[in-house]
Amino acid sequence: MRVSVPPLLPETEWQRLKDAEKALALQLQREGVWQHLWRVAGRYENVSVxxxxxxxxxxxxxxxxxxxxxxxxxxxxxxQHPSALAEAEGLPQCPT
Structure with a gap:
């Protein structure tokens, strides 16, 4: 996910949106829905699972x-890949 900040969006509205996004992301992670969240270094971008x-x-x-x-x-x-370590060693796998 790459985020592009609209240049004319007021800073207060932008901050409100970022705060709401963070709160929802944390909630979804706690619920197990948003399983991984990584920042792409040097960009306003992330990789999520x-x-x-x-x-x-x-x-x-x-x-x-x-x-x-x-x-x-x-x-x-x-x-799930059949050669993944989880598969080979009977570890928990990706949910289906």
């Missing part, structure tokens, strides 16, 4: 993010 039921649920989640109108989002669906 979500655990949702399907593509519609992911779309609903993403479009509900406060910063969604200012995001360029690329989605890649993931599946």
């Amino acid at each position: 979500f655990d949702v039921a399907d593509n519609d649920a992911l779309h609903t989640l993403l479009s509900g993010l406060p910063l969604f109108p200012y995001m360029d989002i690329h989605v890649t669906a993931l599946a």
Whole structure:
């Protein structure tokens, strides 16, 4: 997810949106829905892993993010790989 700050957005509104985004991101992480969140170094961008039921649920989640109108989002669906360490050693796997 890459965020582009609109140049004419008032700073107070931008701060309000960022605060709301952070609160929701923390809530979704605590709920286990937003499983991983990494900053892309040097950019206003992140790489995230979500655990949702399907593509519609992911779309609903993403479009509900406060910063969604200012995001360029690329989605890649993931599946468990049979040669992954978790699979080979009987460890917990990615949720399906």
